[in-house]
């Protein structure tokens with residue numbers, strides 16, 4: 001048993017840390033300003049020309065295709081290294097992600113077959129195509145099994161009808177992964193199918209966007225008699241639920257890694273401020289309230305770190321319970337960052353809530369995280385149900 005990071009992982013981590021310091025931190029004031037100024041518009045927070053340059057720089061220093069298998073042109077460094085990358089990137093609030101995003105990559109790599117590999121998986125792996133997941137609906141969010149979007153067989157085609165809600169990146173995606181009911185009478189294991197729907201497919205519209213707290217701006221997606229061939233079915237007909245659940249597990253791990261990075265940034269800022277800011281003739285560091293904020297934040301961050309690393313390691317070594325572990329890391333990460341950023345804001349006082357610092361941005365961003373990809377209450381429920389049914393997992 002060895003808790004030391006392998007040298008190769010330290011190299012990945014340090015390379016991303018340098019990239020963040022040199023390229024992303026200088027862009028924070030622009031990020032904060034653009035997020036504040038865009039108001040109801042869905043203007044990208046990073047200007048596209050800057051995003052393209054960042055992607056090129058990341059590629060030049062070898063930060064590309066971290067968790068993409070070698071056969072698809074990637075580095076095959078696995079989920080553990082991808083989590084290190086995501087954590088480091090989130091030492092900055094600049095919403096830069098290294099394509100491809102892991103959750104959809106995970107799904108496509110598991111399920112693409114035949115010419116789907118060339119049409120979707122490879123361009124997605126290379127960062128040439130973007131995608132989104134269209135699962136939630138007006139009547140089905142936490143309870144994803146309640147979706148009503150139907151895919152019916154008519155004249156040798158699949159015909160999709162329904163409305164999807166809160167779909168992130170829908171207008172920027174080249175294709176969507178859409179979940180629909182193919183057999184309304186069947187149980188959860190065989191009622192749902194996932195489809196690959198290209199941008200511009202007749203009947204597919206994105207009529208409304210929803211400005212939200214923080215940097216979020218998801219969309220409504222309407223499918224009105226969208227006709228698809230069999231070649232657009234992702235995976236097997238009727239077997240959509242299990243792979244989507246696993247994909248959500250990957251997203252939850254990714255969210256927890258982001259929380260780790262954001263919280264570490266907050267804690268570094270807290271320590272620096274506590275040591276330099278004087279009130280009533282003494283540094284804030286001398287006050288017990290401040291010391292407790294720092295001590296509690298550090299412990300909570302480290303507890304999450306080991307949950308994240310353990311889940312990533314389990315995924316890379318092909319064991320573990322993605323559903324249970326995903327619920328745990330997501331719950332711990334999103335609730336921890338809320339506490340840490342709140343303490344950081346309190347420590348900084350007026351500066352904490354100003355747009356001079358990234359803390360108010362982080363606090364609004366992280367509020368959403370306790371709702372997306374399943375609210376905290378549902379994750380507690382998932383964990384409890386698993387333990388009550390199966391008992392404690394062995395270590």
Ligand SMILES: Cc1cc2nc3c(=O)[nH]c(=O)nc-3n(C[C@H](O)[C@H](O)[C@H](O)COP(=O)(O)OP(=O)(O)OC[C@H]3O[C@@H](n4cnc5c(N)ncnc54)[C@H](O)[C@@H]3O)c2cc1C
Nearest residue numbers: 133134135136141142166167168216218372373374375377
């Ligand atoms: C910014 C943003 C981006 C999103 N992006 C996407 C996306 O790209 N693709 C996609 O498919 N979806 C997306 N979603 C949808 C998201 O996953 C859902 O909002 C989330 O799952 C919660 O569903 P809901 O909003 O319908 O809330 P509901 O399901 O109505 O739940 C409301 C509240 O009820 C409580 N609750 C619900 N069930 C239980 C329970 N069993 N026990 C105890 N309490 C419970 C919780 O407190 C919960 O917050 C996004 C949402 C947001 C806000």
